Amino acid sequence: MRVDIAEVEHVALLARLQLSAAEKEVFTNQLNAILEYVAKLNELDTKGVEATYHVVPHHNAMREDQVKESLPPKVSLENAPDQAQECFRVPKII
Amino acid sequence: MYRLTIHELHERLKGKEVSAQEVTGLLLERISTVDPQIKAYLLVTAEEAMAQARAADKRITAGGIALLTGIPLAIKDNMCTQGIKTTCASRILENFIPPYDATVVKRLKDAGGIILGKTNMDEFAMGSSTENSRFTITHNPWQLDAIPGGSSGGSAAAVAADACIAALGSDTGGSIRQPAACCGAVGMKPTYGRVSRYGLVAFGSxxxxxxxxxxxxEDCAIMLNAIAGHDPFDSTTLNIPVPDYCKVLVKDIKGWVIGVPREFFGEGMDPEVEGNVTAAIKVLEGMGARVKEITLPHTGYAVATYYIICTxxxxxxxxxxxxxxxxxxxxxxKELMTMYRETRSEGFGPEVKRRIMLGTYVLSxxxxxxxxxxxxxxxxxxxEDFERAFQECDVIITPTAPTPAFRIGQKVQDPLQMYLSDIFTISVNLAGVPAISIPCGFSNHGLPIGLQIIGRHNDEERIIQAAYTFEQNTDHHAKRPALA
Incomplete structure (x- = not known):
């Protein structure tokens, strides 16, 4: 499978990236080189092999539903690029 | 004084030969002498370190000394430090000041450890040379035009340059072990889930x-004792007892079976690496271990698997x-979608964008x-390769990296070549098993070479014992780079 510039543009949109014309070209070439390399996985027959998403056995880690101390709003907002009235402020959405 | 290990310095602090404040002062001086050439640190927190040293001295006077009390340490800049900038070497976090400490940082502080500062790394820990940092390039203390390895290159270089006593790194595909090998340090990636990731900026969870x-x-065991264990803030940590890793600092591997995977030796391997690793295996054999050739048949697919999963x-x-x-x-x-796209495009560097693109593509x-x-x-x-192999051996031994540290700039234009520097470390992360890299010799150009010892899940003890046995019978770890 090879990707072209249009597909790179589509993926960039999904990833919320804005690529320059030069970046689009470089990434198209590099992604193709990497995809060509990883295609070697197709040499392996994995029919019926279970997928591993976690390497150690895990079950739901539950705890008692108790209220614990959390960060106060003022502290949570300290790193915000923009804030007002104890909220994060963002550019106009609609 | 700055050349000492944790356990050596601990004896002097305990014997009141030196105070934590004196030691911290000397380390800060050492940093200002060597770090202009090495550039291991992104931020040196001198004032906070001296305050922590004063507190450590009080604790020592009161008779409450622990092994890490008064020991100056360095932290990779992807672990949150309360009130201290944590940038991940990225523009996008350039001014981020965490409101809390990562669990590992808290545990080191609770033990009385002193944080000297935050070390350089590849942006978001994505890289094998620390050249992907958005702020500075770190130099290998053994040879300034060589890379220190990555992504924990700052931490490894700081240890090798005696610009800290010990450090923390993080390892997603080799990012502790490969820089340890490049800089002649000891570096361990514990079993997945052994150490809390709470407050570690996430890359490949x-x-x-x-x-x-x-x-x-010995210092590796001391540090692991301090940071290992279940954490309610990280539900992926293992809720099982943590052994005392200092108890396995024993010089004995008689009768152990060392597995040597044939897939790791062969075509393309640097002859100096192969020579030193083969000699190291002979040393272990001389100490009573039995060497057995084993097979990890899917080794050749690890890099491809890793670059899909991690991205x-x-x-x-x-x-x-x-x-x-x-x-x-x-x-x-001025508008939300543009804000997202412009922010991320200006904030992330090329390697991070490349991985986000690849990761988004493979999930789309x-x-x-x-x-x-x-x-x-x-x-x-x-x-399963590892599980099968461990049925017939106690530990597995391989080189840590295919070559000694390469030159700065040599691989930056070719991401795939860079990815292949992790070829021997990556499968360990995919399997979740623990592994350590220890120095096992030097190239003709004077660059360190690392030996990787891999263990079973939750069996850090056996790799520590094997590593200790090797180290105590050799002197590679005692060598230091000649810095001005």
Whole structure:
């Protein structure tokens, strides 16, 4: 499978990236080189092999539903690029 | 004094030969002497360190000394430090000041450890040379035109240059072990789940693990004792007892079976690396271990599997950098979608963008099964390789990296070549098993070479014992670079 510039543009949109014309070209070439390399996985027959998403056995880690101390709003907002009235402020959405 | 290990310095602090304040002062002086050439640190927190040293001295006077009390340490800049900038070597977090400490940082502080500062790394821990830092390049203390390895290159270089006593790094595909090998330090990636990731900036969540970078194996055990264990803030930590790793600092591997995987030796391996690793295996054999050739048949697929899984996880983890809650926001954007896209495009460097692109692609509609699911299945095969191999051996020994440290700039234009520097370390993360890298010799050009010892799940003890036995019968770890 090879990707072209249009597909790179589509993926960039999904990833919320804005690529320059030069970046689009470089990434198209590099992604193709990497995809060509990883295609070697197709040499392996994995029919019926279970997928591993976690390497150690895990079950739901539950705890008692108790209220614990959390960060106060003022502290949570300290790193915000923009804030007002104890909220994060963002550019106009609609 | 700055050349000492944790255990050596501890004896002097305990004997009141020196105070924590004196030691911290000397280390800060050492940093100002050597770091202008090495550039291991992104931030030196001198004032805070001296305050912590005063507190440590009080504790020592009161008779409450622990092994890490008064020991100056360095922290990779992807672990949150309360009130101290944590940048991940990225523009997007350039001004981020965490409101809390990562669990590992808290544990070191609680033990009385002193934080000297935050070390350089590849941006978001993505890289094998520390050249992907957005702020500075770190130099290998053994040879300034060589890379220190990556992504924990700053921590490894700081340890090797005696600009700290020990350090923490993080390892997603080799990022502790490969820089340890490049800089002649000891570096361990514990079993997945052994050490809390709470407060570690996430990259590949099913692979990331924090571990120590130290001057010898005993220090590695001391650091691991301090940071290992279940954490209610990280539900992926293992809720099982943590042994005392200092108890296995024993010089004995008589009767042990050392597995040597044939896939790791052969074509393309640097002859100096092969020579030194083969000699190291002979040393262990001389100490009573039995060497057995084993097979890890899916080794050749590890890099491909890794670059699908880690980029998929990264693209999802890094979706949080949207310019809203913290970090950089592009000032120009007047509308939300443009703000997201401009913020992320200006905030992330090329390697991070490349991985986000690849990860987004392999997870996108129509490609998920062909790439991501396929890789997760191959991951099962790789994990089973290890389980099978460990039925017939106690530990597995390989080189840590295919070559000694390469020159700065040599591989920056070719991401795939860079990815292949992790060829010997990556399968360990995919399988979730623990591994250590220890120095086992030097190239003709005077660059260190690392030996990797891999263990079973939750069996850090055996790799520490094997590493200690090797180290105590050799003197590679005692050598230091000749810095001005």
């Amino acid at each position: 099913s692979l990331d693990q924090i571990g120590p970078l130290t001057k010898d194996v 998929a996880e990264a693209s999802s983890n890094l979706a949080r950098y949207d310019g809203v809650k913290y970090g950089f926001r592009s000032p120009a954007a 509609a129509g490609y998920y099964d062909a790439y991501y699911r396929k890789a997760a299945q191959v991951r099962t095969l790789i994990k």
